[in-house]
Structures are given as C-alpha cells and as structure tokens.
Amino acid sequence: MVHALEHLVVRHSLRLPVPTGPAGDGTAAARRFDAALMTAGFKLSAELIERLSGLAGPTVVETAVRTLATVRGLLGDHVRHNVHFVDFPANVPDTLDFWMACVAEAIEDGAVGTGALDRLRAGVLDLLTLPSYGRYRHTYEEMLAAHDELIAAAGDRLTVLHLGGDAEAEVSGLYLALAGSTTPLGEEHLRDLAVLAEHCADGPQPGTITVRENRAVVNRARLRVAAAPLLDTVTDVLRLACALAEGDVTLREPTRFRALSRPYRRALLTGLDAVVAASPAKLADVSAHAETWKRLGERLHPHEYPHLPHAAEVFAVARGERKVPSVDSRVEELLVRGDVTGAAELLASAAPGRLFRALDRLLRGAAEGKEQDAVLAAAERAAPEVSGRVVLSVREHVQNRAGGSPERRVFVNREGKAWVTADTRAPLGDAVRERLVEMLDAETRRRLPDPGHLLIDPEVLGVALPLSGRAATAGFGVLPRGSVSPVEGELLRFFTYWREAGRTTDHDLSALVLDENHATVTWLSYTALTDVEGKHSGDITSAPDGASEFIDLRLGAVRGTFIVPQVHVFSGEGFDEAAECFFGFMLRESAQAGRPFEPRTVRMKSDLRGPGRVALPLAFRRDDEGRWHAHWLHLYLRGTPSANRVEEHRVSIAVLLRGLLGRTPLTVRHLVALMRESGTPVTLWDGRALPDAPVTYIGLERPDGLAPGSRVLTPENLRDLLPA
Template identity: 75%
Template sequence: MVHTLERLVVRHAFRLPAPAGPAGDGAAAARQFDVALMSVGFKLSAELFAALSSYDEKTVAELAARTLVSVRELVGDHVRHNTYFVDFPAHVPDTAAFWAECLVEALSDEAVRPTVLARLGDGVLDLLTLPAYGRYQHSYEELLAAHDELVASVGDRVTLLHLGGTLADEVTALYLALAGSRTPLGEEHLADLAVLARHRVHGPQPERIPVRENRAVINRARLRAGAGLLVDTVTDVLRLACALSGGDVGLREPTRFRAPSRPDRRALLAALDAVVAGNPAKLADVPPHREAWKRLGERLHPHEYPQWPHAADVFAVARGERKAPSLARRVEELLGEDDVSGAAELLAGVAPGALFRSLDRLLRTAAEGERREAVLTAAERAAPRVSGRVVLSVREHVQNRTGRGGPRRVFVNRRGGAWVTEDRRRPLPPAVRERLVALLDTETRRRLDVPERLLVDPAVLDVALPLSGRAASAGLGVLPRGSVSPVEGDLLRFFTYWKERSRTTDHDLSALVLDADYDAVTWLSYTSLTDVEGSHSGDLVQAPDGASEFIDLRLGLVRGDFIVPQVHVYGGEDFESVEESFFGFMLREADQGGRPFEPRTVRMKSDLRGPGRIALPLVFQRDDEGRWHARWLHLYLKGEPAENRVEENLVTFAVLVRGLVERTPLTVRHLTELMTRAGARTEAWDGRTLPEEPVTFIGLERPEGLPAGSRVITPENLRDLVPA
C-alpha cells in the first residue's frame, strides 16, 4: 500500500515523499538512483538528492526500486516495445512487395496453402491467413541487438522529481486537492480519489466539495467507514448508489444496481428521507433520472421501511404516482408559452448555473428588445451565484459565437466522444456578445486569487483551462483539450501499445497528413508502410503478451500542414476492454539512433481509455513560419464494429480537425491577463533567473530553486487556477 500511495504522489505532483528510515550515508545510493532515473528521462532535484544522501543506503535503495517502477510506468517503459520490422525505421519495405513476400512464404507452407488458395480463389488476399504477417518474427533481445545506443542530446526530456513532505502529509494534500477540485476529474483521477478517500476518510476534509461526482466517491468511502454522508440533494444519493454498484457516478451511462447490504439500504433511504423532509421541492430532481430511480427502488424496497416516508416519495415520483415537475419541464412550458423573460427569471432564482448554460438559447429565442434585455439582466443578477467553471465555460462559448463558423458544429462529451452536426444557430449580435464578455470577465476577475507577484513561463500561456472532466487523459506530458504546445526536433515518432485481455485484439496505428484546406495528402498505416514523410514499423494483429506499433516522420519532409495520428480498433477488444492501451510521441534528432522506443525522448504518453473504436489523441499543425505545434484533442470516435481504417474515415477526420483547430479555447493567458488587470505584478520567466522572494509561478514544469512559500501551478494542478 505504501508503494501505491507513493505512486499516486509521484504521478500527480512529481514529488517524492520523504522516506521513513534511519540516518546514514546514502550519497552513493542516491547517485545510482539519479543515474537510473536519467536513463528514463527523470532526475532528482538538488534538494531531493541532498535529502536522500542523509539516509542509510538500504532506505534509499528500496525507495529507488519503488520509484523507478512508478516513473517507468509513467513514460511507458514498463513494457517491452518490440516492432515487426526488426531494424525499423531502416529498411521498411514497400507495402505491396512486403505482402507479396508474405504470400510467397505462405504458399510454400503445405499446412496453410489450401486456406490461402481458397481465399485467393474468392478474389481476396486475406493477410491474417499468412503465417508471416502480423506476428513477431524475432525476439525483443534480437531487436535490441539490431540497434545502436541512443546518442545523448540536449533536447532529451528531463523531468525533475522534487522533495516532498512525509507520505502522510503528501497523501493528505493530494486528497484535499482532488476532493476539492473545482472542475470535474477524469475517470483515472476519480479512481485515484477513491483510493485516497479510503485512507483519509477520518482526516482533514476540504471546505467544499463542489463537484458532485467527487462527492459520490467520497461518500462511498464514508459509508464504508461509518462516517456521516455528505448529501444535500436526492441526486447525491443516486450517485452514491451508482458508486456502490461500480457504476457511472456521472449518471451518463445506466448502472446495473446490485442488491445492497441491509446497512447500505438503510443508509441510502435515511439520507433520501432527510433531504426530502428538509425541502420537498427537491423531489423535482427525480424526473430527469426517472428510470434509474425505478431500477434502484427495486433494490432498496422502500415500502419495507415506513419510518422513512419521504424516501418513499422519491420512488412514487419516479413511478409517476406523484407529480413533481422538473425544472427543465417548467422552463420548457414557459418557453412554449413564449415567456422567455419568465423562463430566465425562474432559472435565475433557483438554478443560476442552468441559466448561464441556457443563455445562448434564451437570447436567440428572445430575439431583441425588452425580452432580450430581461435575459441579460437576469444573467447579471445571477452571476455571483454561478460556479467559476461555468462562468469560464460560457466565456469560452461566447468567444466562439462570432458568426464566422462553418456550417458544422463539433460536439465533445464528458468522456471524449465526438460527433459533428450542421450548425443552424443564428449568430449572437456583436453588442450582446460584448456585453456578455464584459459581464463574464468582470465576474471572473472578482473571484480570482490575485497574487502580488506573478511569474509566468510563456510556454504555458496557450495551455487550455481544464473545464471538463475528460479535458485530458492520464499520463505524462498531457495537456487539456485545445492546448497548443511547440514541437521541436527533426524526427517525430508516434507509438501505441496494447495488451489484450481475453480475446485476440488488433489495434492499428496510423497517421493522416492534411493540407491547409484539410484535404488528404497521404497517410502512413499498415496499408501504406512508407512514403516521403516516413515509415510504419509494421502491422501486428494480436497481443497476448502486448504489442507495439510506431510511425516515424521527418518533419522537414512533411508535405502537408496537419499530421493527425490515430489508433484504430481493427478487431477484438476496444480501448476500455483491453488490459492496457496507451499512445505517445517521441522527439529526437535525426542522428541520435537508439531503439524504436527510448524513454528519454518521450514527450507525451497518455492512456487510451475512452468510448468508441477510434482514438484521436492530438493533431500537429505547421504555422505560417514553418514551425510545428501540437494541438491536443483527446477524442474518441464510434467507428465501425471491426476493420476500422484511416482511409475509410478521411472526411470525418478532416471535419473534426477543422472544427477543433478553428475553435478558440480559453487558456491560461486569459486568466493571467485578468490577474494583471487586477493588480498582479506579472513577469515572464526567462527559464533561468529565479526571484529571491516567494511568487506565484505558472509554467509547464516546476523549476528548481523557487523560494520557500511560492505557489506553483503546473499542468498537474492547473484546475487550481479556476476560481470558485
């Protein structure tokens, strides 16, 4: 368990908790630890190195062994990355020539010749019937022997590990940060919060838990520990019931409720009774989740507990035996009566957040005149009671409602699922947009925690604010959806790894090149192994022990303006069913050599755990000056049940990429400018000089040597920038 908690601290904060062990001379062990870390692109900070040197060697060695496991997993070096072509990227054959070679070899094999000939007789070359195709033809040791050592480069990634406090202090701090997050967490971070909550249920708690999904996870731990539940709506109880059954606490997917234990049943019914008894109007929250309540009622048997009559009312509403019109229904009734002002007033009074999320629709419905003024006035009155995340989300929405958009809209849901539809909305008038922008910026500035001195790494300014739960996947070097970061290097190499769980699974790595008009120039995949831009490492069609595929691109040779890497589920288990699946990219110089996978050159590695059967992690874009940038997508497309291929989805990819590239996200730059206007003394960090007094630092990585008492914001805790 110590390793699990240390791993969470390292992964979320890049801090190493101070070990519990005797004093001694651990300098030699610390140096060995540092060297081992550097081989995978990490390094001990000077403060951490000095601290570890004061422990005995055994303590440092044990800590090093645990930490190396954690950082190798972070970067994707915990598995063996083999390739089909042993000397990739050299000597990758032409696709047709390679297929012909596999066919000739198969026809010379008496055991498989009849099957191959039968398929050829049908006019089909079935690659999966060829023994030499899609299966490793050499061992991992033979792969290593075929490649020279990696030549060190100043461009190699170095990620510092910093000294933390005691393990208990670090775990408590991480629990408070995740539990009190002002923006929804991704599924991976929500699972980490569940682990931390079990250990900190009786310890310090955040002042507020604004995200309801977080509250559900914490309530599950509190219920197990016999602590009081944190519920103030009936939906809080429903989320807790979903958590107890291992279901979706976000209520986006149906949960198959298990029969709860008698103590859990009593706890859920007692909580429901208390909520409704305190405010019967909260029964209006039941209809939006009517079917889930019906299924839960079949498990809870509320009629067996007459001591909680108000809990029974919840299920009566769900069954339609008692009326409790939902807020959404009341709003729709008012809009049906053409009473836009009344709908705005209703929302402003009881659900200011819902009002803000409905502003675009209400303003378009109001058209102009007094009704539009009534909607804007209601928004101004309700603004102080709207969460900071919603204020910023609406601000991002408004700045993209310029009327200059194309005929299509791109939607991305909380889990990264994406789809495109025609945009039939009327544009918002410029005067309305300007008034909304002024309102939203004023409200945000009022809430910001404005530091006296702000030190900003310019590289972080174009990082998007994480306003949604799936804004980014878990991993190393991952930025929220919409973020833009520079790409420097001669060679760009993508990689994906998957390991099947229970049935044969084939994931395919591809890369699509688009021109400035979003038309396809070329692609690299198992159907196109080589082109001017680079090469593919070879198709693998099964992964009982794990499999890796790579794509090598020479950025100077790319003929288009966009590179769209993607991972397709060709057959078998999807991203959520496999035992493990991840994607990443490396940057290196042309003459560095090395193995296909070198952890020191990995700039980004993210888990692939999303809906659908096609993953689009990010897109690379060339600017007018010829420089490349990564723009983060974190998208999952539904795709086909089987045989997904890049060439079958060219139009879909182009439309999605265009819609997201041309959308302007709300970034760190927006908040730093508001802080500056509010009085912060803002300086751009030159990457070398550090202040002597405490500052608030915002950057991609925590620099070494910041004065004690400084507040540090990096992508790992970027959610802390979002005001309450």
C-alpha cells in the same frame, strides 16, 4: 499503508514524499538512483539528492525501486516494446513487396490452401491467412541487439523529481486537492480519489465538494467509517448508492444494484428523507433518473421505514404515482408560450447553472431590446451562484460566436466522443456578445484570488483551461483538449501499445497528412509502410502478451500542413475493453539512433480509454514560418465495428479537424490577463535566475530552486487555477 500510496503522489505531483529510515551515508546509492532515473528522462532535484544522501543505502535503494517503477509506468516503459521489422526505422520494405514476400513464403512452406490460392489468382489477398504476417519474428532481445545505444542530445527531455513533504501530509494534500476539485475528474483520477478517500476518511476534509461525482466517492468512504454522508440533493443519494454498488457515479451508465446491508440502507433512506424534508422542490430531480430510482427502491425497501415518509415520496415520483414537474419541463412550457423572460427568471431562481448553459438559446429566442435586456439582467443577478467552471465555459462559448455561425458545428461529449453537424443557429448580435463578455470577465475577475507575484513560463500561456475532467486523459505530458504546444525536433515518432484482455485484438497505428485545405496528401499505416514523410514499423494483429506499433516521421520532409496520428480498432476489444492501451510520441534528432522506444525521448504518453473505434489523441500543425505545434484533441470517433482503416475515415477526420481548429479555446493567457488587469504583478520567466522571494509559478514543469513558500501550478494541478 502510506508507502502503498506514494506512487499516487509521484504520479500526480512529480514530488517524492520525504523518505524515512535510518540515517547513514546513502550518497553512492542516491547517485545511482539519479543515474537510473536519467535513462528515463528524469532527474532528482538537488534538495532530494541531499535528503537521500543522509539515509542508509538500503533505504535509498528501496525508495529507488518504488519510484523507478512509477516513473517508467508514467512513460509507458513498464512494458517491452518490440517491432515487426527488427531494425526499424531502417530497412522497412515497400508495402507491396512485403506482402508478396509473405505470400511467396507461405506458398513455399505449403501454408496456403487450395482455396486461398484460388482467391489469390482472382486478385484477393487475405493478409491474416499468411503465417509470417502480423507476428513478431524475433525476440525482444534480438531486436535490442539490432540497435545502437541512444546518443544523448541537447533536446532530450529532462523532468525533475522534487522533494515533497511528510508522506502522510502529501497523501492528505493530494486527497484534498482531488476531492475539492472544481472540475470533474477523469476516470483514473476518480479511481485514485476513491483509494485516497478510504485512507483519509478520518482526516481533514475539503471545505466544500462542488463536483457531485467526487462527493459520491467521498461519501462512500465516509459511510464505511460510520460518518454522515454529505447530501444536499436527491441525486447525491443516488450517486452514493451507485458508488456502494461499484457502479458509475456519473450516472451515464446503468448500475446493477446489489443487496445492501441494513446500516447502508438506513443511511441512504435517512439522507434522502432529510433532503426532501428540507426542500420538497428537489423531488423535481427524480424524474431525470426515474428508472434508476425504481431499481434502487427494490434494494432499499423504503416500506420498511414508515418513519421516513419523505424518502418514500421519491419512489412515488419515480413510479409516476406523484407528479412533480421538473425545472426543465416548466422552462419548456414557458418557452412554448413565448415567455422567454419568464423562463430566464425561473432558471435564475431555481437553477442558475442551467440558466448560463441556456443563455445562447434564450437570447436567440428573445426579441431585441427589452426582452434580451431582461435575459441578460437575470444572468447578471444569477452569476454569483454559478460555478466558476460554468462561467468560464460560457465565456469560451461566447467568444466562438463572433462573426456569426460557421457552416459546421462540432460537438464533444464528456467521454470525448466527437461528431460534426450543420450549424443552423442564428448569430448573436455584437452588442449582446460584448455585454456577455464584459459580465463574464467581471465575474471571473471578482473571484480570482490574489496570487501575489506571478511568475509565468511563456509556453504555458497556450494551454487550455481544464474545464472538464475528460478534456485530458491520464498519462504523462498530457495537456487539456484545445491546448497548443511547440514541437521541436527533427524526427517525430508515434507509438501505441495494447494488451488484450480476453479476445484476439488488433489495434492499428496510422498517421494522416493533410494540406492547408485539409485535403489528403498521404498516410502511413499497415497499408502504406513507407513514404517520403517516414516509415511504419509493421502490423501486429494480436496482443495476448502486449504489442506495439510505431511511425517515424521526418518533419522536414512532410509535404502537408497537418499530421493527424490515430489508432484504429481493426478487430477485437475496444479501447475501454483492452487490458491496457496507450498512445504517445517521442522527439529525436536524426543522429541519435537508439531503440524504437526510448523513454527519455518521450514527450507525451496518454491512456486510450474512450468510446468508439477510432482514437484521435492530438494533431500537429505547421505554421507559416515552418514551425510545428501540437494541438491536443483527446477525441474518439464511432468508426465501424471492425476493419477500421485510415482510408475510410480520412474525410470525416478532415471535417472534424477543420471545425475543431477553427475554435478558440480559453487558455491560461485569459486568466493571467484578468489577474494583470486587477493589478497582479506578472513576470514572464526567461528560464534563467529565479526570484529570491516566494512567487506563484505557472508553467509546464516546476523549476528547481523556487523560493520556499512558493505556489506551483503545472498541468498536473492546473485545475486549481480555476476560480470556485
């Protein structure tokens, strides 16, 4: 069973649990394992090679097979990436020449009917009616034969795979880290937690589970081993019911409840009764999900449990038979009466987190002087009861309110869906902002643990704090939304892959180039295969067995300041419907050659699983000194139901990009500065010798050779840096 979970440990931590098996001489097999990993840009640590060398050869081979499959899946190398033009990026034709060649071939073969010819004479061309358009015209093996081997370069990525601990301990540690996360998890991590929770239900548990979605997943596993669920709000019970029905524990999407066994019904109603009996005021939360409660009541049959009267009250509130005003409605009543101070006091006592989220509104509505002071005083009293994630989120919000309000305001919801609207908010006064910043920093500083000696990779300082689980998607080399990272290389190559689940599906890869004022310079897409900047690999219009598209850009030739890669749903299944869908980028030197997809040049691969029909994974910006940087977005635009193209969305994307890049995210640099102010010794690592004593290392990757007992924080577990 533990072997079945080994891939989760590798994927989340880049550590391989201690392999077990008969002793022997596995030196040769370990070297072959290492060589195979290096073709994918990975390498075994010296400690891991030593461990494997002491095992029998067959054991090493079995370990290698499992690990290589996991690593290749991380990079997107588990599928075959073909291209429309067999020797891409060489010999990509001009767009119009290519289209005319497809037309000529169709006419010559008699594949164009009379109606299509009439439309052609009228100047209308439907590319999808041309037999040679949008389909691979060669096999994967023929494509490989058209390309030379990749030449090794000093800039190729090399990621070290480290030796972990005992397999059971590694699995348990990963479970505790995910379950006890202080930030909501993304969809993939939540699914991984569900698998781990089933395995670890009888083992050690986190001291606290603050994220409610995590708690629902853990509670389902606890019920299945007859352990009491962890419930302290009525919504905890509702989330658990959704988990048991394989529904959405975030409560964003409706869940179709199924018939529940009597033990499960009894457990849910008993938990609900206990929560309400302990705090009747929590009935106020029912109205927020009244319809869902009513549908759940049809499955739970609370009337069969007369000895649980408090549980029955929940359904009475949901049906409107009993009125229990929510905290939000009471706050709105106070604000309508102009009692801002009363609203702040109510939130401070009943919902401290909501008070912090409403601070901007309350301070704008309060009169200057005593009323604003009262709101700030209420926030200062409530601060110790607010989660660290919310404290930091408000801190980020406040620092972006400096200098008044911008003309446009960008919103990004939990699913990564983004939109822009006019900003009509009144500015916050400088004195108010300064007092807020001082209070928020003091509260964060108070909560930060003593990390001992901090060793920092300077490149991690620009990484945004993962304040939301949807701030980044699952994949490899992915950083949270708002992060900035350097990009070094001559060639930048984007790739996307999709595989349809049931309907013919066409996803299109495009790249938009903008100048310093966000005006369009050019773009590369299926409608513009070549330009000064680079080339497009060609349009593929269906993917029953999977399909790939690539864009090759010469960074030195780019005429603009911004490069915005994007994936459009032209037809068929959306990103959250396709069987598989991901995006990534590679960096190469011009003389390296190689296949269109070379795993050891992959710098990032992220899943595309959001709403909308246009995906914006990240953007690239050239600074005043000519150096390129990646700005991580992880956004989705609504788009249109079909025929999405870069031409139609370039203006809205430019507006969105201007607003997003005008914001200043809260980064690792902020927390490191607070720890330094508290007296923590901080060393910026130059990449050379490592300290002999244990340290807390924060970087993009774990270096090989850290002293035993060191704590390591990389993007895979950066959420652990946030104070509780």
